[in-house]
Amino acid sequence: DKFVNPLCNYYTLEATIAYGLILVVAVLGIYKLLQKLNVKIDKNFFIALIPFIIFGGWTRALRDHALYEGWWWCSPPIYFMIFAITFLTLLGAIYLDRKFKIPYHKTAFVVGIVLLLYNLTLTQITNLFAVQMILGITAGWGILFYIIHRMKPKLLSLENTAIMLAHLLDASATYTALTYFGYYEQHVLPRFLITMFGPLVMFPLKIIVVGVVLYFLDKEEDKFLRNFLKIIVLILGLALGIRDLLTVSML
Structure with a gap:
């Protein structure tokens, strides 16, 4: 009850600590993975990410107005959802980059823009x-x-x-x-x-x-x-x- 029920309304101290620890572990995991994939943290990486950052915040706002349903669209679960979408997109984009020389940041950016356009249709x-x-x-x-x-x-x-x-x-x-x-x-x-x-x-x-x-x-x-x-x-x-x-x- 202290973790799931309050999600869309407020955070408890217990939930804050738990999700904070999960965030730390996730950040460390992403850091190690990006190093292993030899992905540079530069302008191109930012270009690839920016639509997904906007999508995460935008989608959470739409959930506030019940345009997305389900507790998993509340924060912080939504950010695990957005992370999964972003991570899979980046992996696919990096694969296309190394296989077909299509710049990964352009592929990821286009996918992110498509997601933003969907949210735009729900927004007034x-x-x-x-x-x-x-x-x-x-x-x-x-x-x-x-x-x-x-x-x-x-x-x-x-x-x-x-x-x-x-x-x-x-x-x-x-x-x-x-x-x-x-x-x-x-x-x-x-x-x-x-x-x-x-x-x-x-x-x-x-x-x-x-x-x-x-x-x-x-x-x-x-x-x-x-x-x-x-x-x-x-x-x-x-x-x-x-x-x-x-x-x-x-x-």
Whole structure:
């Protein structure tokens, strides 16, 4: 009951710990597998993944509006589903690349776009205020971070700016949903902090936590490991941000 029943509504502490451990094991497994397959973590890898990151968050938003049915479309089970789809697509794309010289990132990207087009047929944006609010706040942070990047490029790279903005999209969507539309936070730690300090706490929380993580990742000498972990950090922010943005936008 502490694991399955709350999934579509909130997370328990037990479920948070359990799924966190599963995430760690999954990340380690993927890391080892990508090394074995000799897949570079570069621009092409990102191009291959980006539609599936969007698909994961988008599909979860559609589940919030009962357009996908079943507890396995709630988070975090949905992300295991998306992982399986992404993983099988990448394996197939890599096979075609090595067998027929078809660039794997192009094959994976096209498959991802097809999935996004299906979700598009189920989606109707009705809450334009929420869209404008969330994207406006995120754009404001983007302008601020770009100015910082221009003034201090060694302090904040464009790569890290993109990762920070993915998480601030999530923070902006959470703030808007909780402040204006009566939503509540599902995750244990943010829910506790929001109860204590209000929805605005999501912004310093994201900036501090993600900023510290990126600071230490930039010190990692292993480029493959550094880029791989940055992709994971990006996924955790962007998938949730898209889910929250679309959930409140389809009210």
